[in-house]
Amino acid sequence: xxxxxxSSVRISPDNETVLENxxxxxxxxxxxxxxxxxxxxxxxxxGNANLFLELNQTSxxxxxxxxxxxxxxxxFVVDDIELFGLTYLQKISDTVTGGALHIEPGIWITLPKPxxxxxxxxxxxxxxxxxxxxxxxxxxxxxxxxxxGTFQIPPVTTAPFPTFTPPLPAGGPLxxxxxxxxxxxxxxxxxxxxxxxxxxxxxFGNVPPIPLPPNIDGVAMQTIINxxxxxxxxxxxxxxxxxxxxxxxxTQATLTFASPTxxxxxxxxxxxxxGGGIENIPFLQSxxxxxxxxxxxxxxxxxxxxxxxxxxxxxxxxxxxxxILIPATPPPPGTPPVPFSWPHVSIATLxxxxx
Numbered sequence: 026x027x028x029x030x031x032s033s034v035r036i037s038p039d040n041e042t043v044l045e046n047x048x049x050x051x052x053x054x055x056x057x058x059x060x061x062x063x064x065x066x067x068x069x070x071x072g073n074a075n076l077f078l079e080l081n082q083t084s085x086x087x088x089x090x091x092x093x094x095x096x097x098x099x100x101f102v103v104d105d106i107e108l109f110g111l112t113y114l115q116k117i118s119d120t121v122t123g124g125a126l127h128i129e130p131g132i133w134i135t136l137p138k139p140x141x142x143x144x145x146x147x148x149x150x151x152x153x154x155x156x157x158x159x160x161x162x163x164x165x166x167x168x169x170x171x172x173x174g175t176f177q178i179p180p181v182t183t184a185p186f187p188t189f190t191p192p193l194p195a196g197g198p199l200x201x202x203x204x205x206x207x208x209x210x211x212x213x214x215x216x217x218x219x220x221x222x223x224x225x226x227x228x229f230g231n232v233p234p235i236p237l238p239p240n241i242d243g244v245a246m247q248t249i250i251n252x253x254x255x256x257x258x259x260x261x262x263x264x265x266x267x268x269x270x271x272x273x274x275x276t277q278a279t280l281t282f283a284s285p286t287x288x289x290x291x292x293x294x295x296x297x298x299x300g301g302g303i304e305n306i307p308f309l310q311s312x313x314x315x316x317x318x319x320x321x322x323x324x325x326x327x328x329x330x331x332x333x334x335x336x337x338x339x340x341x342x343x344x345x346x347x348x349i350l351i352p353a354t355p356p357p358p359g360t361p362p363v364p365f366s367w368p369h370v371s372i373a374t375l376x377x378x379x380x
Contacts, residue, residue, distance in 0.1 A: 031095075031097040031099065031105045031107065035094040035095055035097070036094065037093035037094050038093075043091050043093045043109075044091065046095070046109040046135075047091060047109050047110070047111065047135055048109075048135050048138065048146050048166065049135070049146050049148075049166035049167070049168060049270045049272075049324075050109075050110070050111060050133055050135050050148060050166060050272075052270065052324050052326075052335060053089045053111055053113075053133065053324065053337075054089050054090070054091050054111060055088075055089060055335075055377050055378075056086070056087075056088050056089075056377065056378050056379065057085075057086070057087040057088070057089075057337050057375035057376065057377055057378065058085070058086050058087075058375060058376065058378045059084075059085060059337075059373055059374050059375035059376055060082065060083060060084055060085065060120060060373065060374065061082075061083045061085055061117075061256070061371065061372050061373025061374065061375075062080075062081065062082060062083060062241065062249060062253045062256055062371070062372050062373075063079070063080070063081040063083050063117070063126065063127075063370075063371045064078070064079070064080055064081075064183055064250065064253055064368075064369065064370045064371075065078075065079050065345070065367075065369040065370075066078050066079075066185060066211075066213070066345070066367040066368075066369070067079060067313060067345070067367075068312060068313060068347050069225055071222065071225075072350070073222050073223045073225070074213070074222075074223055074224060074225055074351065075211065075349050075350055075351050076185075076211065076213060076225075076367065077213070077225045077226065077229075078211075078213035078214060078225070078226035078227065079226070079227050080226065080227040080237060080250070081119050081120075081126060081227070082119065082120040082121055082238075082241060083117050083118065083119065083120055083126060083371075083373065084117070084118050084119075084120045085115065085116065085117045085118075085373050085375060086115075086116050087113060087114075087115045087116075087337070087375055088113060088114050089111045089112070089113045089133070090111060090112050090113075091110075091111050092109065092110045092111060092112060092132075095107040095108065095109060096108040096109065096110060096134065106136070106137050107137070108134045108135065108136060108137075109134065109135050110132050110133055110134035110135065111132065111133050112130070112131070112132050113129075113130070113131050113132070113133060114128075114129070114130050115127065115128065115129040115130075115131075116128050117371075117373075121235050122231075122235065127154070128155060129152050129153065129154050130152070130153055131150060131151050131152035131153060132150070132151045133148060133149070133150050133151075134148065134149050134151070135147070135148050135166070136148065136149070145165035145166060145167040145297060145298075146165060146166040146167070147163065147164075147165060147166075147298045148163070148164060148165065148166045148272060148274065149161060149162065149163040149164070149274070149301065150162050150163075150274055156309065157305060157306030157308060157309050158303060158304070158305050158306075158309065158315050159303070159304045160276060160301065160302070160303045160304075160315075160318055161276070161301035161302060161303075162274040162275055162276045162299075162301045162318050162319070162320070163274060163275075163298050163299060163300045163301050164272065164273045164274035164275055164296055164297065164298055164299050165272070165273055165274075165297045165298050166270055166271070166272050167270070167271055167273075168268070168269070168270055169269050169270070169271050171266055171267075171268065171269055174264070174265035174266050174267065174328070175261060175264065175265070175266060176261075176266070176269070177258070178254050178257045178258045178261075178323075178338075178340070179205065179254070179321075180205035180206040180252045180254055180255075181205055181206075181252060181253065181254050181340055181342055181368070181370055182202060182203045182204065182205050182206065182207050182252070182342075182368060183209060183214065183250060183251065183252065183253070183368050183370050184203040184207040184208065184209040184210075184214075184368070185209060185211065185365050185366060185367045185368065186200050186201075186202065186203050186365065186366055187200050187349075187363055187364065187365055187366075188200060188316075188346060188364040188365060188366050201281045201282050201283040201284075201291040201292075202280065202281065202282045202283065202366075202368075203282075203283050204282065204283050204284070204285045205252065205282070206251055206252045207251075207283075208251050209251075212224045213225065213226045214226075214250055214251075215247075216237070216246060216247050216250070241256060242256065242259050242260070243259060244256055244259050253340070253370050253371075253372045254340050254372055256372060256374070257338050257340060257372055257374060260338070260374040261325075261336075261338070261374075264327050264329075264336075265327065265328045265329075266325045266326065266327050266328075266336075267326045267327070267328050267333065268325075268326045269323055269324065269325050269326070270323075270324040271321065271322070271323055271324075272320075272321065272322040272323075272324070273296060273297070273299075273320075273321050274296070274299070274318075274319070274320055274321075274322075275296040275299040275300075275301075275317075275318065275319035275320070276299075276300070276301045276302050276303055276317050276318045276319070277296070277299055277300060277301075277302075277317060278295060278296055278298075278299040278300050279293060279294070279295055279296070279299075280293075280294045280296060280319060281293050281294075282294060296319065299319075303315050303316070303317070303318060312347065313345045313346070313347045313367075314345070314346045314347070315343060315344070315345055315346075316344045316345070316346045316366065317343070317344040318341065318342070318343050318344075319341075319342055320339060320340065320341035320342070321339065321340055322337065322338070322339040323337070323338045323339070324336075324337055325337070325338065334376055334377065335376065335377040336374065336375070336376050336377075337373075337374075337375045337376075337377070338372075338373065338374050338375070339371075339372065339373060340370070340371075340372045341370070341371045341372070342368050342369070342370050343368070343369040343370075343371075344366045344367070344368060344369070345366070345367045345368075345369050346364060346365070346366050346367070347364075347365065347367065348361075348362030348363055348364050348365060349362055349363045349364075349365050350362050
């Protein structure tokens with residue numbers, strides 16, 4: 026009779042079995058390197074503006090190591106399960122200056138395969154950021170058929186929006202996220218308005234000053250600010266992608282977007298198996314609270330003259346909450362600052378390399 030318990034002795038099997046247990050996450054294993062773009066609005070410490078818009082061309086390394094033994098989750102209400110996963114270490118620097126931007130250790134895990142083979146594989150990502158954030162974002166992995174060796178990358182929004190509509194009290198219904206590609210009404214996002222003390226954005230304050238290029242890889246900088254995923258689309262132009270796995274994760278199961286049609290109800294996007302959350306140290310809760318994360322990763326097998334190479338692209342949005350301190354129309358005295366959500370968008374195109 027088989028034991029009802031998961032064994033306390035977990036010895037690694039052969040490499041083939043280790044990768045098989047990872048399912049659709051298996052191809053992440055290895056070292057990835059490439060470039061991308063980062064856009065983040067942060068509070069303006071000088072008090073001259075509502076925000077400082079930081080724009081970075083990025084260089085990134087992302088290393089995944091399989092966890093060779095199973096990870097047991099002991100059950101009581103439900104049966105025991107075994108998880109399988111990979112540890113990762115992400116390092117991002119500014120391509121122009123070489124300065125450090127981001128480091129993140131974490132783990133991706135795959136949950137038990139569904140009994141129905143038509144259902145997607147459930148996965149989750151756990152990450153720790155030295156600013157004082159920890160996130161858990163769950164979702165799905167699915168193999169996506171391609172027609173003609175290419176696909177359309179969906180746009181994202183960088184436009185900030187009120188987290189509720191006055192006079193509703195704080196904690197009231199969330200305002201829908203603006204339509205993807207919506208142009209922000211804040212001057213920092215408009216390159217026709219030069220950066221200054223009252224309109225601060227990169228490269229304002231950089232020593233030495235490093236001007237923004239008019240375009241990156243042929244994509245106009247203003248287009249990139251409006252929707253950074255246009256760089257991802259440019260990167261796969263002319264490629265033939267033979268096969269692809271898509272990872273969709275979010276810290277909550279429901280994302281609500283404004284309708285692209287005026288007057289129409291919001292568009293609700295359900296992230297299959299989405300859920301988790303974010304924890305922030307008190308300093309961040311008071312200054313720029315991280316409220317939500319959602320991301321899509323595309324693992325692509327690309328055909329070229331010499332055979333194939335593996336490519337990893339992603340688009341990630343982190344919602345940072347801090348208030349508007351200098352509204353365009355001054356409110357009555359004593360009116361509290363209006364809470365806003367500011368999309369922090371990061372994208373990258375990476376290729377698998379040697380160690």
